[in-house]
Amino acid sequence: MGAGAHPLYRHDESAVHRTPAEVKIVCLLVFVLAVVATPREMFWPFAIYAAIIVATWRLARIPLRWVLPRMLIEAPFLVLAVLLPFAEGGQRIEVAGLQLSVTGLWAAWGIVIKGTLGVAAALTLAATTSATELPAALSRLAVPAVVTSVLVLMIRYIDLLAAEVSRMRMARIARGDSPRALHQARAIATGIGALFLRSYERGERVYAAMLSRGFDGKAPDLAVIGAPPRAAASQWVVAMLPAAVAVAVSVAAWVTL
Amino acid sequence: MYPDGHVALDGIDLEIAAGERVAVLGPNGAGKTTLMLHLNGVLTATTGSIQISGIPLDRKSLHDIRRRVGLVFQDPDDQLFVPTVAQDVAFGPANFGLRGEELAARVANALAVVSLTGDAERSPTHLSAGQRRRAALATVLACQPDILVLDEPSANLDPVARRELAETLAGLDATMLIVTHDLPYAAQLCDRAVIMDGGVIVADGAITDILSDSELLAAHRLELPWGFSVQGR
Numbered sequence: 415m416g417a418g419a420h421p422l423y424r425h426d427e428s429a430v431h432r433t434p435a436e437v438k439i440v441c442l443l444v445f446v447l448a449v450v451a452t453p454r455e456m457f458w459p460f461a462i463y464a465a466i467i468v469a470t471w472r473l474a475r476i477p478l479r480w481v482l483p484r485m486l487i488e489a490p491f492l493v494l495a496v497l498l499p500f501a502e503g504g505q506r507i508e509v510a511g512l513q514l515s516v517t518g519l520w521a522a523w524g525i526v527i528k529g530t531l532g533v534a535a536a537l538t539l540a541a542t543t544s545a546t547e548l549p550a551a552l553s554r555l556a557v558p559a560v561v562t563s564v565l566v567l568m569i570r571y572i573d574l575l576a577a578e579v580s581r582m583r584m585a586r587i588a589r590g591d592s593p594r595a596l597h598q599a600r601a602i603a604t605g606i607g608a609l610f611l612r613s614y615e616r617g618e619r620v621y622a623a624m625l626s627r628g629f630d631g632k633a634p635d636l637a638v639i640g641a642p643p644r645a646a647a648s649q650w651v652v653a654m655l656p657a658a659v660a661v662a663v664s665v666a667a668w669v670t671l
Numbered sequence: 672m673y674p675d676g677h678v679a680l681d682g683i684d685l686e687i688a689a690g691e692r693v694a695v696l697g698p699n700g701a702g703k704t705t706l707m708l709h710l711n712g713v714l715t716a717t718t719g720s721i722q723i724s725g726i727p728l729d730r731k732s733l734h735d736i737r738r739r740v741g742l743v744f745q746d747p748d749d750q751l752f753v754p755t756v757a758q759d760v761a762f763g764p765a766n767f768g769l770r771g772e773e774l775a776a777r778v779a780n781a782l783a784v785v786s787l788t789g790d791a792e793r794s795p796t797h798l799s800a801g802q803r804r805r806a807a808l809a810t811v812l813a814c815q816p817d818i819l820v821l822d823e824p825s826a827n828l829d830p831v832a833r834r835e836l837a838e839t840l841a842g843l844d845a846t847m848l849i850v851t852h853d854l855p856y857a858a859q860l861c862d863r864a865v866i867m868d869g870g871v872i873v874a875d876g877a878i879t880d881i882l883s884d885s886e887l888l889a890a891h892r893l894e895l896p897w898g899f900s901v902q903g904r
Contacts, residue, residue: 569754570795573794
């Protein structure tokens with residue numbers, strides 16, 4: 415595992431992995447906007463979007479059994495969608511003995527399909543882009559240095575923080591605390607306070623160390639050091655294809671509506 | 672002086688010649704780390720002054736002095752704050768105005784000195800404690816300081832990592848201040864030692880004289896580890 419591997423990253427050397435991150439970010443953004451802008455009272459545009467994503471997965475060698483369980487992250491958001499056909503008013507149809515609202519059904523369909531496509535597309539970016547590529551990509555997309563610095567610090571210290579949490583947990587269990595999460599609620603609550611203090615103190619030490627190396631409030635653009643080269647024009651053209659197709663589909667959907 | 676009125680340093684008078692290697696010894700809470708943070712102006716003394724290479728430390732000279740005085744902190748995780756080692760090593764020199772090729776060369780050079788060339792693109796999280804310590808040293812060496820101040824450099828290192836770090840340090844020709852209570856390590860690397868206790872300097876002399884004075888050491892909660900004795904070098 416190299417630097418910047420995160421739980422949603424799937425290491426490989428595919429063409430999608432090699433595509434510069436800044437292109438993938440823009441492609442994802444445009445793709446998701448196109449999906450969201452599509453009128454929900456139709457099916458064929460969404461079938462094409464899904465096909466684009468599945469094709470990208472094939473290209474990135476991401477197996478379905480790897481990506482599908484990770485898509486469960488959207489499950490909580492679907493609860494609302496399930497309620498809509500019952501809650502909405504207007505014309506009703508009977509399905510399996512249930513009186514369902516037609517507008518509610520369309521609304522639920524819209525949420526489910528757009529949400530699922532969005533999560534699937536975002537997971538594709540996450541699975542093929544390591545965390546260390548992100549700051550350089552964002553700084554090339556003209557995101558301010560303050561924002562990329564915050565991101566850089568977060569990537570660096572999140573593991574350290576997680577390790578600290580697990581050490582504190584081990585120390586509690588070693589002193590006879592119940593290993594069950596619910597029983598630990600009280601200890602966890604006090605532990606968070608201690609963790610905050612430790613992180614705060616670390617922040618001060620990190621800042622002192624930064625000052626010592628000449629930091630004066632202006633973050634130098636470190637993201638570009640050791641970063642892969644900028645995307646070439648040809649890479650932009652190729653990698654933006656899925657987004658371009660999605661935009662075309664979205665426009666076509668509105669025209670044929 | 673701390674906000675609660677506690678005085679950490681109380682009248683320090685210390686002069687260090689260029690090229691000297693001085694061990695700053697003392698028990699926990701003696702003010703060693705506080706002294707270190709004064710040397711490049713991270714902390715400012717209530718009274719008194721600091722001169723580095725003849726330049727008085729003030730607001731105008733601060734940036735220059737921070738380049739001249741390199742601080743290596745005790746916990747490498749405090750020092751290494753970006754996702755890759757190379758980016759971290761570049762942080763200092765970039766702050767001091769280096770860009771492009773020059774910056775890359777400086778980074779490569781500093782990593783070579785600490786034998787971490789192959790680990791440039793790795794995350795500090797995935798390095799061993801010894802590698803992390805040497806990476807932290809590289810981040811400071813890349814600024815090409817005249818004076819190197821190290822806080823507990825041997826803490827938490829296994830014996831081999833400890834020796835490797837000593838070899839790296841022995842090969843550097845910067846003026847060196849090593850803040851530690853690892854007395855054998857100080858004896859290995861330094862010629863002169865000062866003992867701090869209660870915010871003042873209580874002894875200053877050749878390291879062999881200081882370390883062979885067991886009464887002096889005992890008076891300030893210091894002692895050589897079991898089985899050690901110091902001979903003249």
